[in-house]
Amino acid sequence: MTTALTIETDTVRQFLCTLVQVERPQAELPDFDTVMDEVRRLGIGPGRAVLVALPHGGQFLTVLLALLARGAVPILLPPSAPPSRIERMAQALGADVLVAPRIQADLAGGEPSHTIARTIQLTFLRDLVTDSYLPGEIILLTSGTSGVFSGCLHRVDSLLRNAARHVRSIGQTSADRVLVNLPMHYSYAFVAQVLGTLVSGGTAVIAGPPFTPAHYERTLQDHQVTVSSLTPTLVESWRRVGRKLPAPLRALTVGGGGLDASSVANVLEHNPNLELYLTYGLTEAGPRVSTLAAHLEPPRRYSSVGLPLPGVRVRLRTDRPDDHVGELIVETDTGMLRRVGRRDESACPVGDGRTSISTGDIFAMDDDGYLFFRSRRPTYVISRGEKVSLRSVCEIAETLPGIRGAEAWTHESASGDVVFTLDVYCADDSIDEREVRRRLAKVLLRSEQPAHLLIHPAAQLGWRKSVAK
Structure with a gap:
């Protein structure tokens, strides 16, 4: 049977069965098919928007994949979102269903919550005008770039395509054990790590946050992690410890911001066998845009985020035709369908299923097409x-x-x-x-x-x- 994920349910079941939870190794995950049946029993059909505010972990993934398999449209929220934030998100995005570990009575409007998978609560929010979505769609939030009360509507199959391109760019295979310690409600961890591991057939090891160098090192060693992703801030936290990364780690990818060239050189010097990949992306693009295999490049490119992924075109919007610095414009077939929650922005289709995205980020581009980040939008x-x-x-x-x-x-x-x-x-x-x-x-x-x-x-x-x- 094919699901709205465009992946066989047996593949999804196998992926969930191999999940490793570091913090709760003995915790029993909810059954994928049981969650699907309970969602169906509660009348949540194809196209129904569902706010998902579950903590980082296997429970989150099981519920999310079950909703997608049913054709529902999940909206990934921070698990720490306060009730008033959730209520305003529901109004902005037209969603009247909430899934969370515990739902406060004022959000439920006095109505009893339903229990799914034994410990998860689901409630129907009252007095909301719902928006119409399609099966196979999902909403990812981008509070940093487009405002708190808006999101990017994506096709799940385009996110899977982006994930497949990302894992190919870093050489990830079914033999890899991938550490997922960045928050999964953000597009980087969800697409590049979770969906990337799903499509490549590897094993996901779920840990944290929060991040500490000691816990990170112990996790890499104890669970024989071969691929990990960190933000520049977390890389700097590790560098201050001054130790080599444990031997099981084959590849480290860095995203979510720029890493100084001196830090790149330092990481490579202390870890001579490490594959270090510097990446750039944004949720609107689905999300990965470019990758640099820093360990294969000369030091003059350590400040670059590399070349666009296959299927991605980029150009600079400059003041003059001969300028080499300007706003990065991305054209990709994995871009968002449209902005939701705001009426003043939308995606710009350019034909052939591609979307043009104005990133607002200033880049330089050398004659070989390598991208060098210069500054971010001031908003x-x-x-x-x-x-x-x-x-x-x-x-x-x-x-x-x-x-x-x-x-x-x-x-x-x-x-x-x-x-x-x-x-x-x-x-x-x-x-x-x-x-x-x-x-x-x-x-x-x-x-x-x-x-x-x-x-x-x-x-x-x-x-x-x-x-x-």
Whole structure:
């Protein structure tokens, strides 16, 4: 039987049977077929949007793959999303079903929740206008680039195609054991690691977050991990330890940001047999765009993210025809179908099933086509390793009672990290920083909280901070 995943259910079952859970090795995973039957029994049919707010782990994967097999349309949420955030996501994306470990009574509207797979709760949200989707679609969120309350609608088969291209670019095979320790509700871990391992026939080893060098090293050794993916922040955490990566590790891929050329050289020097791949991508593109096999390149290319993957075309939008630096434009057949949750943006089809995506990222391109990242769009910042949309943080702050306006600006902290300060303009003099933070915590994730919060009278609204360089 073929599922909406366009993969045989036997392949899905085998993948789930071989999952290794580091934190809960004895925990019994929910049965894939049982979850499908329970979802069907509850009337969740093809095209029904379902908010999935489950923790990182095998339970998350089983439920997600069962929903896709039934033709439902999962929306991947951060498991730490507060109830008010979930409610606004449901309204923005037209979803009236929520799956979570525990569902608060106010979200369920007083209705009893249903239990699936013994420990997971499912509830139907009331008084919501639902949107129409198609079987085989999925919504991935991109809070860092397109705002908190929007997502990218993708075809699952195009994500599988992107995953297959990624694993080929790093030489991943059915013999590999792949560590999945980045949050699976983000496109990098879900597509490149989870779906990549599914299509290549390997074994997924699920661990963390959080990340610590000692736990990472022990996991690689104990579970004979051969392929791992880290963000630049996590690579730097490991480098500070000053030890070689354990021998089982064959390949390390780095994504989610740029890694300094000096760090690339250092990793290769201390790990001479390691295959190091630097990647670039964005959720809108499905998500992987380019890869550099750094261990095969000369040092002058250590600051590059390589060449586009097969099937991906790139160009630079420049001020002048002879410029070599400009905004990266990506054309791919794995791009999103459209933006959902916002009416002012959509994908731009260019024919042959391809989508043109304006990344907002500034790149240089050499004569051989290698891409060199220069700067990111100024509308978001990397906070605690995650992209944060400054515009969305401001918009959320402005919905709070007594708040007339909000402005965010970035600067360096004492430790050299880029952080952001939020200026809030209050019409009510009784509102202080503690109260604003308390209200923001009901909607924002921990990574979205500003490093500094400054309270101003509403009369000062419109004043702009100048950022000292």
